Amino acid sequence: MFFVIERWESVALRPAQLGPQYLASVEALLRQQVEGKCLQSVGYVVCVIRVLQNLPGRIQDSTGLVVVAAKYQAIVFKPFKEEVLDAVITDVNKLGLFAQCGPLKVFVSRASLPASYTFQEDDAMPSFSDGSLALRTGGEIRLKLxxxxxxxxxxxxxxTTNADYLGPLEPRDAVAP
Incomplete structure (x- = not known):
C-alpha cells in the first residue's frame, strides 16, 4: 500500500550551497538522498512531497560541511503480508516465475501455482499453462503476498496464486463496444 509519512533526515551542505538558493539546495539534496531508497521501518520512498521544516544548520568539525535537519513529507510504498497485488511477469523458469509490481520484486514458486498449471518449455517463450490461460513473460498476474x-x-x-480470484489476468486487447 501507499502511505504519506513525515520524517526527519539530516542533509550535509557544502559551504558553496549556503547562498540565496539555500532552501532549494536542502530540498534537492534531501530528494537525492531519500527518493528511491528502501527504509526498513518506512518502506520504499517513492517521492518527497515537500519539506515541512528546516532546523538551523550546524558546522561539522573536520569537514566544514553544514548539517541541516529537515522534516519532510513523502509518499512511501510498503507492501504487507497477505496483501493482494497485480504484477507484470518478468521471468518464467521451471522453478516458478518472477513478477514486478513497481519497486517490488516477487517470486511465485511452482508449488504456489495451482496444480493444473504445467511448465511448457517452448523454445521461444517458456510458460506455465492450464490449457486455456498461460503465465508467460509480459503477462499480468494477480497474487497474494x-x-x-x-x-x-x-x-x-x-x-502465491492458490486462492480464489488469483492468477493470470486476461489481456485487455480492446475496449468493449
Missing part, C-alpha cells in the same frame, strides 16, 4: 523482505535499495516478496 506470503512474505516480504526489505533490503538496502530493494523489496523482495514471495507470493
Amino acid at each position: 506470503l512474505g516480504v523482505r526489505f533490503e538496502a535499495s530493494q523489496i523482495f516478496a514471495v507470493a
Whole structure:
C-alpha cells in the first residue's frame, strides 16, 4: 500500500550551497538522498512531497560541511503480508516465475501455482499453462503476498496464486463496444 509519512533526515551542505538558493539546495539534496531508497521501518520512498521544516544548520568539525535537519513529507510504498497485488511477469523458469509490481520484486514458486498449471518449455517463450490461460513473460498476474523482505535499495516478496480470484489476468486487447 501507499502511505504519506513525515520524517526527519539530516542533509550535509557544502559551504558553496549556503547562498540565496539555500532552501532549494536542502530540498534537492534531501530528494537525492531519500527518493528511491528502501527504509526498513518506512518502506520504499517513492517521492518527497515537500519539506515541512528546516532546523538551523550546524558546522561539522573536520569537514566544514553544514548539517541541516529537515522534516519532510513523502509518499512511501510498503507492501504487507497477505496483501493482494497485480504484477507484470518478468521471468518464467521451471522453478516458478518472477513478477514486478513497481519497486517490488516477487517470486511465485511452482508449488504456489495451482496444480493444473504445467511448465511448457517452448523454445521461444517458456510458460506455465492450464490449457486455456498461460503465465508467460509480459503477462499480468494477480497474487497474494506470503512474505516480504526489505533490503538496502530493494523489496523482495514471495507470493502465491492458490486462492480464489488469483492468477493470470486476461489481456485487455480492446475496449468493449
